[in-house]
Amino acid sequence: MNRRKFNFGLLGTAGALMLRNPLAIPISRDSVPPVRVNGARLSDHLRALAEFGKNPQGGVSRLAYSEADRRGREYVFGLMQQAKLEVSIDAAGNIIGRRAGSGDNRLKPLLFGSHVDSVPEGGNYDGDVGSLGAIEVAQTLAENHLTTRHPLEVVIFQNEEGGLIGSRAMNGELTEKELDLVSRSGKTIREGIRVLGGDPAKLSSVKRDKGSIAAYLELHIEQGGILEAEKLDIGVVEGIVGINWWDVTIEGFANHAGTTPMNNRQDALLAGAKFIEAVNRIVTSIPGRQVGTVGRISALPGAPNVIPGKVVLSLELRDLDAAKIQMLYQKIRTETDQIAKLSKTTFDFKEINVNIPAPTDPRIRSLIDQSAKELGLSTKQMPSGAGHDAQDMARLAPVGMIFIPSVGGISHSPKEFSKRQDIENGANVLLQALLKVDRADLN
Amino acid sequence: MNRRKFNFGLLGTAGALMLRNPLAIPISRDSVPPVRVNGARLSDHLRALAEFGKNPQGGVSRLAYSEADRRGREYVFGLMQQAKLEVSIDAAGNIIGRRAGSGDNRLKPLLFGSHVDSVPEGGNYDGDVGSLGAIEVAQTLAENHLTTRHPLEVVIFQNEEGGLIGSRAMNGELTEKELDLVSRSGKTIREGIRVLGGDPAKLSSVKRDKGSIAAYLELHIEQGGILEAEKLDIGVVEGIVGINWWDVTIEGFANHAGTTPMNNRQDALLAGAKFIEAVNRIVTSIPGRQVGTVGRISALPGAPNVIPGKVVLSLELRDLDAAKIQMLYQKIRTETDQIAKLSKTTFDFKEINVNIPAPTDPRIRSLIDQSAKELGLSTKQMPSGAGHDAQDMARLAPVGMIFIPSVGGISHSPKEFSKRQDIENGANVLLQALLKVDRADLN
Numbered sequence: 001m002n003r004r005k006f007n008f009g010l011l012g013t014a015g016a017l018m019l020r021n022p023l024a025i026p027i028s029r030d031s032v033p034p035v036r037v038n039g040a041r042l043s044d045h046l047r048a049l050a051e052f053g054k055n056p057q058g059g060v061s062r063l064a065y066s067e068a069d070r071r072g073r074e075y076v077f078g079l080m081q082q083a084k085l086e087v088s089i090d091a092a093g094n095i096i097g098r099r100a101g102s103g104d105n106r107l108k109p110l111l112f113g114s115h116v117d118s119v120p121e122g123g124n125y126d127g128d129v130g131s132l133g134a135i136e137v138a139q140t141l142a143e144n145h146l147t148t149r150h151p152l153e154v155v156i157f158q159n160e161e162g163g164l165i166g167s168r169a170m171n172g173e174l175t176e177k178e179l180d181l182v183s184r185s186g187k188t189i190r191e192g193i194r195v196l197g198g199d200p201a202k203l204s205s206v207k208r209d210k211g212s213i214a215a216y217l218e219l220h221i222e223q224g225g226i227l228e229a230e231k232l233d234i235g236v237v238e239g240i241v242g243i244n245w246w247d248v249t250i251e252g253f254a255n256h257a258g259t260t261p262m263n264n265r266q267d268a269l270l271a272g273a274k275f276i277e278a279v280n281r282i283v284t285s286i287p288g289r290q291v292g293t294v295g296r297i298s299a300l301p302g303a304p305n306v307i308p309g310k311v312v313l314s315l316e317l318r319d320l321d322a323a324k325i326q327m328l329y330q331k332i333r334t335e336t337d338q339i340a341k342l343s344k345t346t347f348d349f350k351e352i353n354v355n356i357p358a359p360t361d362p363r364i365r366s367l368i369d370q371s372a373k374e375l376g377l378s379t380k381q382m383p384s385g386a387g388h389d390a391q392d393m394a395r396l397a398p399v400g401m402i403f404i405p406s407v408g409g410i411s412h413s414p415k416e417f418s419k420r421q422d423i424e425n426g427a428n429v430l431l432q433a434l435l436k437v438d439r440a441d442l443n
Numbered sequence: 444m445n446r447r448k449f450n451f452g453l454l455g456t457a458g459a460l461m462l463r464n465p466l467a468i469p470i471s472r473d474s475v476p477p478v479r480v481n482g483a484r485l486s487d488h489l490r491a492l493a494e495f496g497k498n499p500q501g502g503v504s505r506l507a508y509s510e511a512d513r514r515g516r517e518y519v520f521g522l523m524q525q526a527k528l529e530v531s532i533d534a535a536g537n538i539i540g541r542r543a544g545s546g547d548n549r550l551k552p553l554l555f556g557s558h559v560d561s562v563p564e565g566g567n568y569d570g571d572v573g574s575l576g577a578i579e580v581a582q583t584l585a586e587n588h589l590t591t592r593h594p595l596e597v598v599i600f601q602n603e604e605g606g607l608i609g610s611r612a613m614n615g616e617l618t619e620k621e622l623d624l625v626s627r628s629g630k631t632i633r634e635g636i637r638v639l640g641g642d643p644a645k646l647s648s649v650k651r652d653k654g655s656i657a658a659y660l661e662l663h664i665e666q667g668g669i670l671e672a673e674k675l676d677i678g679v680v681e682g683i684v685g686i687n688w689w690d691v692t693i694e695g696f697a698n699h700a701g702t703t704p705m706n707n708r709q710d711a712l713l714a715g716a717k718f719i720e721a722v723n724r725i726v727t728s729i730p731g732r733q734v735g736t737v738g739r740i741s742a743l744p745g746a747p748n749v750i751p752g753k754v755v756l757s758l759e760l761r762d763l764d765a766a767k768i769q770m771l772y773q774k775i776r777t778e779t780d781q782i783a784k785l786s787k788t789t790f791d792f793k794e795i796n797v798n799i800p801a802p803t804d805p806r807i808r809s810l811i812d813q814s815a816k817e818l819g820l821s822t823k824q825m826p827s828g829a830g831h832d833a834q835d836m837a838r839l840a841p842v843g844m845i846f847i848p849s850v851g852g853i854s855h856s857p858k859e860f861s862k863r864q865d866i867e868n869g870a871n872v873l874l875q876a877l878l879k880v881d882r883a884d885l886n
Contacts, residue, residue, distance in 0.1 A: 223702035224699070225703070226704065255853065256666050257734060258761050258829040258830070259849075260828070260852060262735075264668055264672075267723075270719060273715070273716035273717070274716070275716075276716035277716050280710075290705075291703070291705055292705075293747070293748070294716075294751075295751060302740075303739060304738045304739050305736070307736055316700055352747075385699070386701040406702075409698065409702065411698070412749070
């Protein structure tokens with residue numbers, strides 16, 4: 001598979017020579033040293049991390065704030081120390097590994113990282129690849145005695161899967177009220193922060209100001225099947241999609257399924273079925289990568305011999321363009337009015353959550369693309385359909401995200417898998433892009 | 444509302460005279476005495492029974508085997524004694540009130556009755572009207588010193604709402620295994636039978652042989668809205684519909700709602716929605732009174748941000764004609780194959796329960812219709828979409844059922860309501876039909 005091999009030819013003879021003595025590499029603003037991560041070591045680290053919260057049937061349950069999470073983070077903390085980072089835990093419970101820069105003291109830090117908590121019955125790649133990839137990049141820089149201009153910070157965000165808690169603490173969006181919400185571990189977020197070594201009373205110390213960070217980079221698995229299906233190596237993320245979630249309540253009239261003639265029913269589930277079909281039809285009626293999902297449904301009273309009188313279901317729309325989400329929503333509302341009329345039911349939409357789209361920085365996108373191509377890797381510009389800590393960091397700084405293929409597009413599952421070579425490729429792109437961003441003037 | 448008044452004119456002068464001295468009524472096989480129930484007393488009894496298990500917000504919860512059921516039955520037992528019936532509780536817990544006949548000793552008993560248990564949060568008419576109506580008929584016969592040829596048995600079946608338990612004990616279908624099922628009261632049926640004064644060890648004594656009963660008559664509320672909508676007084680039930688219930692499991696593939704493109708989904712809920720729509724379309728595509736219902740649905744994993752990978756839903760089809768149910772089911776299966784193919788899902792149908800249709804006896808239907816018309820009441824032949832104890836009795840004897848209007852077609856609800864005049868009409872039709880059946884030779 002030549003497409004996944006590095007193209008050292010691009011580096012020329014000088015590059016090949018330089019590899020023998022990294023200390024001698026001249027760092028200029030136009031070219032970055034042709035250093036490479038240690039793919040075997042990265043694989044070993046991923047395997048070792050997979051032990052924490054390992055499930056007998058495969059995959060991992062490393063819920064934020066669980067014992068598995070605490071112990072997994074201890075392991076990661078150790079790796080960061082081995083990578084010569086100055087490691088600490090901030091008041092929110094994020095692990096931060098610092099590395100001084102060589103440049104002007106006023107240069108802002110360059111952040112990169114991901115998370116190591118998982119969903120219940122999750123896999124070993126979502127978050128892990130980006131976290132251990134970032135640490136591997138730091139280790140590679142240390143081993144090659146390379147110092148960036150900007151100070152570096154490797155960040156392992158806490159509780160990404162439970163609502164991007166660590167990165168939301170960093171951008172100041174995490175509220176006092178949320179601290180008392182119970183996470184999937186059974187602990188409140190406030191208790192969880194203490195378990196991780198943070199201090200919920202000092203959250204304000206975690207907050208970064210807008211413009212105080214040079215850039216944020218994150219490597220992640222795609223979690224979709226596009227790169228694999230199109231036989232591509234690297235996804236250059238255009239942004240994290242906006243997510244709008246409504247709960248929709250449909251009221252009909254519960255009645256006896258035997259004695260109520262078909263033409264005299266107010267069947268909330270039949271109306272719900274027509275709604276689900278309409279959502280799918282409307283979302284797929286225009287070109288683009290928007291998605292629309294009804295993932296949750298309940299019908300009451302819920303007996304085989306009673307016509308459902310009430311249905312509650314979720315509607316989720318995602319796209320990079322908030323205006324497109326609104327346009328789709330309006331089309332759905334219009335069609336819903338028709339369904340309600342014909343089925344003698346009523347629909348009520350309650351907005352539960354809105355994540356506005358978070359575009360990545362076009363200059364960073366270009367540097368990621370360039371880095372991948374110099375490594376001989378094929379690329380595709382694509383949105384991230386999933387939420388990531390990068391979306392919170394985008395409120396503070398220019399961000400970039402690098403995707404690697406997910407086999408079968410499966411994620412949040414023990415079946416989640418990315419190939420070793422793809423992981424190594426992703427870490428090398430992260431390393432090269434980081435060095436390029438370090439040398440660019442983004443601010 | 445003239446249509447609900449009795450037409451005494453039909454009885455002629457002789458009838459009017461006879462009313463003054465019922466003892467003088469000549470009982471012939473061609474005409475029955477023009478006796479009438481006491482509608483005010485029947486209303487009083489219904490009101491009194493409504494106190495047992497009364498809910499503060501209206502209606503009643505008189506679950507079989509509950510304390511409310513036990514005490515309600517005590518009240519009913521007393522009414523039956525007042526009606527000069529020889530009252531006992533059989534081994535299954537059914538209350539039986541006997542009245543001797545005047546005819547040949549070999550004449551089989553004529554049974555009539557209903558049930559007094561309710562669904563949770565039920566109403567005061569389903570079962571109660573037929574039970575207290577039957578007792579009122581017996582009381583009227585006693586007061587008028589009328590003796591039928593056949594011995595009579597008023598039967599108050601136990602636990603109709605939880606699976607026709609009392610009538611299934613009588614036709615021998617109740618299995619030992621079922622006795623250990625937990626009823627909605629929290630007690631097993633075995634324990635419940637003891638609470639009611641029965642003896643689960645002696646159930647075989649309850650079983651009646653096929654052909655050992657002259658006929659069974661039951662008065663009941665329609666539970667649908669047809670009689671009310673068509674402004675009719677009495678429904679002459681053509682039979683109790685067959686009920687086929689399947690659980691349908693749809694398997695797709697659970698995946699991330701953000702990262703899985705629309706054209707790459709195996710959405711079990713979208714397939715389920717198309718199924719629900721297809722069931723409705725197919726059931727309503729041919730003329731007739733058949734009904735099809737999806738009353739229960741669950742979608743897994745059931746999160747707004749995950750495409751459902753598995754859906755389980757119920758499919759229930761009802762009709763008087765078992766062949767029509769099968770025909771509709773086959774049409775649904777054929778369309779399901781298409782849905783499965785297009786949505787890349789699989790459907791599995793599991794038959795949970797089959798109640799075969801139970802037609803009523805055409806001769807009894809005719810006698811009910813004649814009785815109603817002689818009382819100046821309008822009638823309609825109609826199926827019973829709901830199950831009743833009569834369907835079990837139909838395995839043993841010719842049966843007949845009399846429906847009265849349900850306001851708004853609402854049933855199994857505190858809003859269940861039938862007008863006083865309609866209840867009185869129904870009891871008078873029961874009385875007249877009983878006397879006609881008594882004088883007819885059905886066997």
